[in-house]
Amino acid sequence: MSDAPPPKKDLVVLVADSNAEHALNEILDRYPSLGIRRIYFQVIRDTARADPGCYGRSHEFLRPSLREFKHAIVIFDRQGSGRESRDAEELEHEVANRLRQNGWADRAAVIVIDPELEAWVWRPSRQAEESVGWRGKAMPLREWLQQMELWPEGVLKPPDPKLALEATLRELRRPRSSAIYADLAKKVSLRNCRDRSFCRLVQILRNWFPSSQSSE
8 A cells, every 4th residue: 555645636716705605606617718727616605604704714723734735825705804904906815814824835826806796607698697586587687787777787797796796696586595606606707807806716727727728
């Protein structure tokens, strides 16, 4: 029997809640669209303290994963983190320093979504209309959101994606659920997302897990 240690898994991702957990599982499974090789990953969440926990104790939460995984990413929302007065880049730098000092060195990264996860998965489109159950309505979703003053004309996306999603679900009498976030993450175009934090995620993944082929 060999005494060699088992090979490390590629990536562990720490997120704040079940919505993010379901969304990240779907996004990372779309590795051709991300322009990376297939990776072996695990998404875990801080069930006790959500966004404030990811900000304040991710280095402790991820300590047991140091030897099991090659890389780690911490992802949380600026809104709800308890540090809303500070910008996303500053929070990323602070949390990354704690991870570095606790054994991860250059193997970990931090991504703060500003303001919240909906900026990634919620961009009203044909695919999004299918995911939330809007298809078949007389009025296109974008037009309805404009009438509700949640999406000004000439703006690429709703200024408050979470508010727009919640209003849509109320209109449909559907509760917000992790399954909706998973379906949105499975169907929406990753190529069209220009959110700073999402672009940062893609660049980090491409640096760590490059692929010779990419399909968007």
